[in-house]
Amino acid sequence: MSSPRALLPRSTPAASGVSSRSIAAMLDRLEDRSVECHSVMVVRCGHVVAEGWWAPYSVERPHLLYSLTKSFTSIAVGLAIADGLLALGDRVVDVLPDHVPSDVSEQGRRITVHHLLSMTAGHDTDSLAEAWGLEPHDLVKGFLRVPFDAPEGTRHTYDNATTFILARMVERVTGVGLPELLDERLFKPMGIEDAEWDRVASGAAFGFHGLHLRTEAVAAFGELLLRGGLWNGQQLVPRAWVELATSRQIDGRHQAEGDDGPDFLCGYGYQFWMSRHGFHGKGAFGQHCVVVPSHDLVVAVTGAQRDVQHAQDVLDAVWECLLPGVGHPDGSRDDELLADRLGGLSLAQVRGSAGPRRSVTARLDASAESSALPDGATVVVEPTDAGWLLRLGSLLDLEVGHGAWRESSPLGRPVVASGAWQGGTFVAELHVITSPHRVRVAVDADAGTATATWVTLPLTTSDLELHLRSPLMTRPDVA
Template identity: 40%
Template sequence: MLVNRRDFLKQIGAGAVGVSFIPWVPSPLIASTLKAGGLPRSTPEQQGLSSAHILAFIKAVEEKKLGLHSLMVVRNGQVVAEGWWAPYAPELKHTLFSLSKSFTSTAIGLAVAEGKLKVTDKVISFFSDDKPATVSPNLAAMRIKDLLTMTTGHEQDTIPPLLKEKSGDWARKFLSLPVEREPGTHFLYNTGATYMLSAILQKVTGQTVLDYLTPRLFKPLGIEGADWENSPDGINTGGFGLRVRTEDIAKFGQLYLQKGKWNGKQILPAAWVEEATAYQVPNAASTTPATDWNQGYGYQFWRSQHGNYRGDGAMGQYCLVMPEQNTIIAITSETHDMQAILTQVWDIIFPNLKPSALLPDKKAQTELKQKLASLTLLPAKTSATSPLIASISGKTFRLQDNPLHIETVAFSFAKNACTVELKDNKETYRIVCGLNNWVQGETRVPGNPPSFVAMEKKEPVPKEKIAAFGTWTSPDTFTMTWVFNQTPHSETITCNFENNSVRLEFKDSISAKAPSRKKEQPILIGQMIG
């Protein structure tokens, strides 16, 4: 059976405080100079792909509203196209969700190469202090390989009970859960299994996966500033929680495309690359219609159509590797349809990858460059003014009691921006929204930004990267969009003004893109006091 491996994801609250905001400027398609540690750049035609076909792909995903945040196409080791939909940008990290799993698998491969463990090792052998009083035969039989291939024998993903575990001891909780089937015989997408890989790696190395990978993978590839969420007991979550940049995803794919070799040095064994990305287990019934989720599964890598493979994460984080075409495609997004993005790759880009260089197409190259240099998530039609501005700008509204504990809100309009101040009993939170342009900064909010995974949140709430804009959608309605642009998520706040009162309605992008995970958001109602 095909299992939806995003069932473990759970959304939570909303919010925002603005510091050091500056206007947003989109980045060009192809860098004029190669930054230190970056992949080399080329033109599409020099590497056997037409600019027109890349442009057609971009137009298709936009027309279908598939929610891309970034795209990087690498052919023959050369970046031939790169673009970010503002306010996303090359220098910003992006939450990878389950694409993190492929990095955890890589750490296991490196540990195997160093002789620290074997894929045939029994899981229970690493947790003598955490195993249950009675170890079932199926639990006793479970191997590291079964964790890698998602064939642990569980009939339900183990991550929900781990996230709910009040003691914070996720490994102990995992080992306490029933293992209904013989390990190695039944595929079930199981994010708790990847966490156990992370816990085992930390047991045998004394380091988190992030710390272990830093000198062995990240530093050689020039990946800087990566961060990873931890479980309550200080172990990287493994199956989610890694944040890196789009080019870092592309480099990771290029390493695998090159069979583990980087700059002439073998940093990951070629045999592990082959094993990890091969068809290890079936992940769907043979009668299931062909999609990219029934091509088989490796070691935390998905097999893809046309003999390719990928790492991917919820809502559209992709590292797609096409070995025969010598091509990598890295994508970040917040999409409602992950298959639809891959389908556009197979329909538009894949069949047009040619074995040799094409004749230069200056017109298409210019059009593509202009298109990707102007990518934005701003709506096509906006309005920067309203007759109400004079009566509400600089005024404060006292809010009724609400779950966010916000006491007052004030709006101050200037020529190119609106400053919104939310105040609770602790501090004043300041958000600057560009009027029909993005303004970016670092923020903290009374609550938390939208999130898929119900992790414990630190107090005080840490600052988040944010970009914001506002537009008048009617003479009495001001709509703000806050994009937390190191995640895929955003908030839309609709502010309706009437008779010296204001009504704020929040809608998070998770609910919009995944209605099954919709969460009721508070409605804030206030009266002008001055």
């Protein structure tokens, strides 16, 4: 796979006034807290000074951003407002009249773009599941049917449905899809060529999640925000919108998809979180775009963080380890040591032996809630020269390496896998490499049974087959 075109210039930590030891200390902190990272990029004064990927993740791979997608939707709203097509005071019922329930409440009639952007519509909890349960084919209508618990504009509640509605409003007034709008107005001018979008069953982009971007594209987005929407001399996003969206609009309430910590009590902007230093966009399982204007600094991180506290751990590592080193560079030898460390990052491969070299057929037990495949599916392990061929059902033939990563793309999106025999059990870990997620497969050769469970259960669907199709077409499961 060829290396993608660089979006940002490169430098060394010392040349950009950053301590390479402080970056190493940040990595140490994340390791000590068992924070699983897939990539990290540090940008100072517009230059990438440190970058690394934990194999099998790599520079050219886009990564699912989950709710960090919301910050991009905010920019799309700002573009529509700048074009005079939308205003902060515009009401949902006026822009999307065909999605208004006949019994809409008076408060529902008053919900505006501002309320959606700041997540202050008045629901006490995330309305997404209830709204989709009420109206499986019309989330906008379902949102307006969910009872409100507080007056609009008075209280922030993290609410995914608000961003979905913003995406639909932008599409209505501009006449183009959200991905197409951002591609034309933001991504192409920035040189971002590989954006992917997951979609709901109708084909519309989620808006509140589902964007896949390379780590450097996330860092470049942070740099664009840091420069007030200016990119290579071109004002892609109005400075006034960037300043408004990334400033505090309402108090935070500890409801960032379960996150807890001081940086989620600093306030909420327009689909951005305020921080103790600057602001940030954040997605589930550890997708971060941290912008610190006071230090001319951007930090982009992707990962698969299983503990909700890890979101705060990442921010703490930036504040307590990295920031003290800004303005205090080390020597060239320290820079070299850091570069060597960043170049050798890797997640652990499955440990065990290469034998026995025989084929095994088993039936899948899907009793675990986190099962990635249906009950009774056939699982076959066949030895090859480079490892194994793992057959999951009738559609998924995946290559698994021993002591090495092996890649295959049976349905479009790639899977990178390693495996080994551990006694009488064959174990493989399948990384859905454009996402935070992986599946652990265990095949008991003697019993003829197998399991395939998500290490981190996706928020959309547990069906592995859907995650291997591009785009993923689904919607959040509704109980």
